[in-house]
Amino acid sequence: MIFFVRFLKFLTSFLIAALFAGVGVAATYGLKWWHELPDYRQLDSLSLGAETRVFARDNTPLGSLIPKIGEQAISRTLVNLNEISPFMVAALVSNEDRRFFEHYGIDPYGLGRQVQRMAAGESVQGGSTLTNQLIKNTLLLDEYNQARTPDRKIKEWLLSVQVERSFTKAEILQNYLNTIYWGDGGPVELYGIYSAAQAYFRTTPKDLTLAQSAYLTVLVPSAGRYFDYKTMRPLMNTLLSRMVDDKWITQTQMNAALKENLQPRGWQVLYDAQGRITSAKLVDRTQKELKAVTTVRYPHFMGQVTQELERRFGREKVYGSGGLRVYTTVDPRIQTAVETASKEARGLPPGATLGATIIDPFTGEVLGMIGQKLYGDAPPDAWNNAAQGQRQIGSTIKPLLYTTALSTGLTQDHREDDKPITFPCPTCKDGVYAPQNFESQTSYRSMSIREALDRSLNLVTVRLADRIGLQTFFGKLRQLGVPPNDGTGLAAALGAVETTPVKMAEAYATFANGGLYRPPRYITRVTTARGEVLYDDAQNPIKSTRVWTPQVAWLGLDMIKGVVNDLSEQQGGLAWPAKFGDWPVAGKTGTSNGPKDFWFVGTTPLYTGAVWVGKQQGGDMPVRGYYSGLINGPIWRRMMELAHKGQTVRTFSEPPGILYADAPDQQILTGVKFAMLDPNYRDAADTALDNDTPPPPIKYAEAQYAAPYNDPRTVMIDVDRTSNQQATEFTPPENIVQRRVYIEQLPAYAPALSPAPLTDQKPDPAAVKAVKPQSGVPQTTPSEEARPGTPAKP
Numbered sequence: 001m002i003f004f005v006r007f008l009k010f011l012t013s014f015l016i017a018a019l020f021a022g023v024g025v026a027a028t029y030g031l032k033w034w035h036e037l038p039d040y041r042q043l044d045s046l047s048l049g050a051e052t053r054v055f056a057r058d059n060t061p062l063g064s065l066i067p068k069i070g071e072q073a074i075s076r077t078l079v080n081l082n083e084i085s086p087f088m089v090a091a092l093v094s095n096e097d098r099r100f101f102e103h104y105g106i107d108p109y110g111l112g113r114q115v116q117r118m119a120a121g122e123s124v125q126g127g128s129t130l131t132n133q134l135i136k137n138t139l140l141l142d143e144y145n146q147a148r149t150p151d152r153k154i155k156e157w158l159l160s161v162q163v164e165r166s167f168t169k170a171e172i173l174q175n176y177l178n179t180i181y182w183g184d185g186g187p188v189e190l191y192g193i194y195s196a197a198q199a200y201f202r203t204t205p206k207d208l209t210l211a212q213s214a215y216l217t218v219l220v221p222s223a224g225r226y227f228d229y230k231t232m233r234p235l236m237n238t239l240l241s242r243m244v245d246d247k248w249i250t251q252t253q254m255n256a257a258l259k260e261n262l263q264p265r266g267w268q269v270l271y272d273a274q275g276r277i278t279s280a281k282l283v284d285r286t287q288k289e290l291k292a293v294t295t296v297r298y299p300h301f302m303g304q305v306t307q308e309l310e311r312r313f314g315r316e317k318v319y320g321s322g323g324l325r326v327y328t329t330v331d332p333r334i335q336t337a338v339e340t341a342s343k344e345a346r347g348l349p350p351g352a353t354l355g356a357t358i359i360d361p362f363t364g365e366v367l368g369m370i371g372q373k374l375y376g377d378a379p380p381d382a383w384n385n386a387a388q389g390q391r392q393i394g395s396t397i398k399p400l401l402y403t404t405a406l407s408t409g410l411t412q413d414h415r416e417d418d419k420p421i422t423f424p425c426p427t428c429k430d431g432v433y434a435p436q437n438f439e440s441q442t443s444y445r446s447m448s449i450r451e452a453l454d455r456s457l458n459l460v461t462v463r464l465a466d467r468i469g470l471q472t473f474f475g476k477l478r479q480l481g482v483p484p485n486d487g488t489g490l491a492a493a494l495g496a497v498e499t500t501p502v503k504m505a506e507a508y509a510t511f512a513n514g515g516l517y518r519p520p521r522y523i524t525r526v527t528t529a530r531g532e533v534l535y536d537d538a539q540n541p542i543k544s545t546r547v548w549t550p551q552v553a554w555l556g557l558d559m560i561k562g563v564v565n566d567l568s569e570q571q572g573g574l575a576w577p578a579k580f581g582d583w584p585v586a587g588k589t590g591t592s593n594g595p596k597d598f599w600f601v602g603t604t605p606l607y608t609g610a611v612w613v614g615k616q617q618g619g620d621m622p623v624r625g626y627y628s629g630l631i632n633g634p635i636w637r638r639m640m641e642l643a644h645k646g647q648t649v650r651t652f653s654e655p656p657g658i659l660y661a662d663a664p665d666q667q668i669l670t671g672v673k674f675a676m677l678d679p680n681y682r683d684a685a686d687t688a689l690d691n692d693t694p695p696p697p698i699k700y701a702e703a704q705y706a707a708p709y710n711d712p713r714t715v716m717i718d719v720d721r722t723s724n725q726q727a728t729e730f731t732p733p734e735n736i737v738q739r740r741v742y743i744e745q746l747p748a749y750a751p752a753l754s755p756a757p758l759t760d761q762k763p764d765p766a767a768v769k770a771v772k773p774q775s776g777v778p779q780t781t782p783s784e785e786a787r788p789g790t791p792a793k794p
Helices: 002-035 040-045 088-095 106-120 132-135 150-166 169-177 191-200 208-217 223-227 229-245 249-259 299-313 315-319 333-342 395-405 451-455 459-467 470-480 490-494 502-514 551-565 628-643 680-685 743-749
Strands: 053-056 062-063 072-074 181-184 189-191 267-271 277-282 323-327 352-359 366-370 415-416 445-448 525-528 533-536 586-591 597-603 610-617 658-662 675-677 714-720 734-742
Touching: 053 533, 062 299, 062 533, 072 150, 072 169, 088 229, 088 315, 132 169, 150 395, 169 470, 181 191, 189 191, 189 229, 189 525, 191 208, 191 333, 223 229, 229 249, 229 415, 267 299, 277 551, 299 323, 299 366, 299 525, 299 658, 333 352, 333 366, 333 395, 333 502, 333 628, 352 502, 352 597, 352 628, 366 628, 395 470, 395 490, 395 502, 395 551, 395 586, 395 597, 415 459, 445 451, 451 459, 451 551, 502 551, 502 586, 502 597, 502 610, 525 628, 551 680, 586 628, 586 734, 597 628, 610 628, 610 658, 675 680
Parallel strands: 053 323, 072 189
Antiparallel strands: 053 062, 181 189, 267 277, 323 525, 352 366, 352 610, 415 445, 525 533, 586 597, 597 610, 658 675, 714 734
């Protein structure tokens, strides 16, 4: 007996201690969970005022921003409760939470039923109130992503009580109906009653019939039921019976709904006179895709606007807090020009698409953009090749290199040899990097760099890059927003650099605007729905970067005007198809290895534009019969001539300090004049040469040409950049740069017996004839270029 009493006391003490410990643990976790709760007042943002509206530069609407869950866009057009059919509200309450108007966020009867099911060993189903589901689909969505955990459930209950105390039942219903997931809508996910009504019945929420409301409600627990209409029909009948029991509808209304000729989008259903299904066939599931509802004007441009807004203000500000009013840079007239050129583009290589843009070179504003080849009125694919596609830019990089060379003091008549050359490369075949011209065509002669750029010759280009040093060139590329890939060597001078058409257009804009680089801009002004200004570029101008002096920018511009105008088709010209009307045009073609990517980037006095053509997923295109001049040039010309329509022809604005002289090879560049610096403006060529250093571990093995720092087989030498030979006591200090070369390569750098001539010396002013052209270099007569079957050109 004594033992039993002692045991009883011990058990009582143990239970009391356990109870207190349990309460303590529960209080600890409860306090922890309470502090982790999100702010329930965020539900206020689920209102019509939360819509962020976007406008073009002429204040015409472009559409409203669509939020995303992960990478999937959401179709969510918010509606008020009085804009929803009473049948839809009644069906939802009867099916999901019959005691909705009686509980305070937590339904004890529902919880009790779940406990009974658990005790009986049955699976737990339902039990959540509409308020619980609203919390799960909004405030706790990002934290738990629908995962069923005890702490999520407790937080759900705590938040539900707070929401029920702060919002009316009507507000909770409205928010719930605007957040329910209703399945896959093709380009978007279907969230909210508006999207569901549009997708499944092409109607508005207010016009939903009783049968349609019952159908949509049965989809709420499982949107996949859409694919088995015969299975859904009994569930609808059960729901309608519950609505009768709950006094939402009469038996007569139920009977009429059962006889309704209900035809969900994509289904072909036949009924008998009593409303029973005789056949049901899913004929086209894509019919419920929401193209009309989710379509906005200029979707690729809008995608960039969305990214900039989220980066600048954050998602909560963009999609909540009353919504924003966003004013953008896009010009509908120019956007139409770009889209028209995309639709009219003919003769693209099999499987190829495109990306194109036009910008304002003086502000950096993106005026028009299309990221895909357009076909009629069909919506474009989502991927934006104009702003997202990182592609190798091929020979469009060469004007940036040649202008860098001019900025160091070289002139357009500086000469380099067009003959084979090799550079040390321990990771390359035979230990050397040996670039070649296109199809190994080599003239074996010395030529001006102006002619070399006209012909896009690789051998001259790599010699020029080696002369000025890659680090000098790479410094300019970084300033131009086109940084080289890690480890890229001399191949960068031939286009082994990846970027987008938008960024290439911004880089070329420096030729037209006097040497200033500005990053691409999509937004000019942002306000709240109440008019509070959050951003205004007039008050917060983006600082530009001075890349070239105005004089050097003009020399580079003159070079790419030459690419378009110096050579006819018969002479090997590459860019003549870009010319249109009386407008002065400057630009450059480009083709990456493969060929994989075709380019044309160019500018007029008004606009700068870029066109890329290639395969969406990458891969080679046909070699014969296609080249960038004949593919991209006409697309660029078409979008530009439409963009310039109605505009008064004008010329580029020439800075002071420019002189002109006849091209030294008049038999080749007949009638061409070279722009050069007036000797009084020689300081305009102000780029200092950087001593080259070997590139870091390479990404493109064929591009590495410099030996490692610690390789005992190498030595650092002083080189005269004008002759590419070892410097002597006669070499001016400003012409000396350092190079690391293999010891066995030293004989190739041996200096001449007499001082090398300074080929980059300024011309005698008396021999220079100053010319003030009306529109730059005189244009040659347009003619046909490559014919079908001819090799592609670089």
